[in-house]
Amino acid sequence: MFAALTARALSTALLALASLAAQAQNDHAAHAQTDPRPAAPAAAPKTDAADAQAAPAASASDAAAPPAMDHGDMRMPGGPPPADARDPHAYANGQQLGAGDYAVPGVPRLTLADEHFFASLRAETFERRFTRNGDDSTAYDLQGWVGTTFDRAVVKAEGDIGRGKLEDARTELLWGHAIAPYWDTQLGVRLDSGEGPGRQWLAFGVQGLAPYWFEVEATAYVGSAGRSALLLKASYELLLTQRLILEPRTELQFFGKDDPERGIGRGLAEASVGLRLRYEFSRQFAPYIGVERAGSFGETARQLRAEGDRTQQTRWLAGLRFWF
């Protein structure tokens, strides 16, 4: 019962986040609407292909009249097109690429890079973590994609290797689809492995770039037996110089239900906040050092304490950020 409620709360939180993202896109609209005469935009233009020719004449002769345009929208992307938006195919007059009048027979139509697949694999973090009590580990956070500009297969893999074995790993296979200039939705599956029984989840999330250049990921998960989870990540790049870059980074994990076999309690289970200072020998090769404060909370923390483990720790980091 409670679990279901939490799951609902989590999904609501996620939706809120997604709408926040959308909201951010529209912030400018709000900004621009401090316009003292906001009434004009409502009388939106009725221009279409047919009477487009009349428009210029009107604008020339009727200079003082407010123009028929949407000031509220300014220039920011996001939101649906207005009803009178121009049809981008209106000039085609029935012609197709490589077919129709004067198409050269036997010549396949031109294809450019927008129809090619590209791929990249990036290690956001790949690091050794040092703690005061000697509880050192190696951690990785990889993200790869293959596909076109707007649709991609995305692989995310994150995990810890300590004391010679995989302690905790999360691997996701997602379909990433661009829904806004800076935002992708991601839909797919997640597999948890490491200590304790494996878990499988369905994943749905958003990833993108928020205003002021914050990299944001928010993913909600639904597992078997009523399990649910929410993962939030955010990071920022502060260019000290063109190559020396300080990156604050935070990650929050919530769960909808206790999972004692994996040492997880409901609610906020784990959180970390770190600072990494990297030097980009090239964009693709950047060693870094850093420090991170990580903690467990609630039921998760209680279980750790019961096993005699620490719930909070400061880690010193040395790692490599790279991609290809």
Added chain:
Amino acid sequence: MPSRSPILVAPSLDLSRRRFVQGLAAGGVLAGLSTPASRAFAQQAPTANESPPVLRGNEFDLLIAESPVNFTGQPGMAITINGSLPAPTLRWREGETVTLRVTNHLRETASIHWHGILLPFQMDGVPGISFNGIAPGETFVYRFKLQQSGTYWYHSHSGFHELKGMYGAIVVDPAGPETIRADREHVLLFSDWTDEDPMRVFAKLKAQSDYYNYHQPTVIDFFRDAARDGLVAAIDKRQMWNEMRMNPTDLADLSSATLTYLANGVTPAGNWTALFRPGERVRLRMINGAGNTFYDVRIPGLKLAVVHVDGVDTEPVTVDEFRFGPGETVDVIVEPRDDAYAIFAQSMERTGYARATLAVREGLSPAVPALDPVEWLDMSDMMGSMSHGAANQGSAMAGMSGMGGMDHGSMGRPKHGGMALDHRQHAAAAGGLAVPSTIARHARTEYGASTDMRVDMARTNLDDPGVGLRNNRRRVLTLADLHTPSGPIDSRGPGREVELHLTGNMERYSWSLDGLEFGQSTPVHFRHGERLRVILHNDTMMTHPMHLHGLWSEMESPDGRFLARRHTLPVQPAQRISFLVTADALGRWAWHCHLLFHMDAGMFREVVVS
């Protein structure tokens, strides 16, 4: 006479940054290392101070093949024509019919496009539109009659072959007497070279679009601004950019982090030299054959009389400097008196330069100016006329709120009013299309993930030299300076308007028109014989040199006066430019941004004239 012996330079382990940017003094095509295919032409390979060979006549055999080159200390393979980089200069005569047998010795399909030349569309050389391309081992015969004279160029239209060296000059001599008087002339073709595989460069931009930009705003810059202008001003200066996730130094996608800038195929260190005798009037036929670089060209100590642009004579205008983008050509007349002058072509993003020397003899090396500092894009580049060109973010923002009902009338009015009244009246007769429309009509497909910016009130000012040139105290050529004395090719006014928006998403590294990449697009149809107006409305923060194949682009002023005939028209950020087209050439044509990566990303349309 410079040595023709092969230049073999082992890649040095401590290859210095300077050498990379400056290039090898004697870099270029390595004649002795040529492939069997190009060996026959090896003796034509230019070294430091030679021009590419000049081929004259009506019949030409051109061979496309790989040639080893070394511009930076790192040996690589170029794709050349007749083993020469740049390709041989072709010297034709107006009214004659030329035949060009082009043989492809590559392992992939190749092509040659004759940039700006009027010809049957099957001869235009765009694989997938005008023909099938030239398959490996095959020969394609181009044949067409020359209907024009002037400075043009030719290049590959296949993949990134152009960026690998496939470009050369075309000079078409007029059938009658030469209209521009000069005692001597030189062709100067600027280009850029990367040691990387261009497709790999593209893939990197796809993964991180600011990969090659090392002029990004930093924390140190912020504190410097804060110390100088105060904290509030420093925050204001950045706020809009950060809020919009736009980079004010996003002036070019590539930089000297991967490019070496070339003049006639020679690195800056190589110092290609053009000779003259004092007192001569020297015509420099300058061509921008770069894959990605806008060049800002000047010759310190000399005024440049611009006389001929995009292969068309223009009313002479005297300037200190001009900017031109890939695809454009500019001929200037200079009258040098001293012994030596530097021809300095800095790249728009200010990370390097191509350089040559104009001198009375070989071996002179006049001082090369320092690169200008990087200037941030300003509000007019982001918001068009909304900003009143204000460089100050604060006032632009304040202006926005009060500008809802701003004086749009002024946007439609002539900026340089009062001229060519007869012409306007004439156009008015065409029915409501006397002046180009100014109201942005965004396409429905601009509201999706492909488009990171839309400009509602674009600027129509043609007298803006562009970012980096605005306040440099030099007289810089602008589009408003261009006047083709012979007037338009067609006295009719436009029958209709076609509005296309230049769009993109820098973060995703996607480039398109109307928010649609080429693969999603449909052709633009021109009715055969019609006279129409095309409006290019730039919804991005970059300048795009738009090249329409097969048909002239007759640029007009904001009040509908004819200005100049172009084949490649640069459209600045947030700018709206119009031109008239007479659709007199039947067939299928390409229309695209001539920045090769933008073109290949999909900023490309097929045009059908039928």
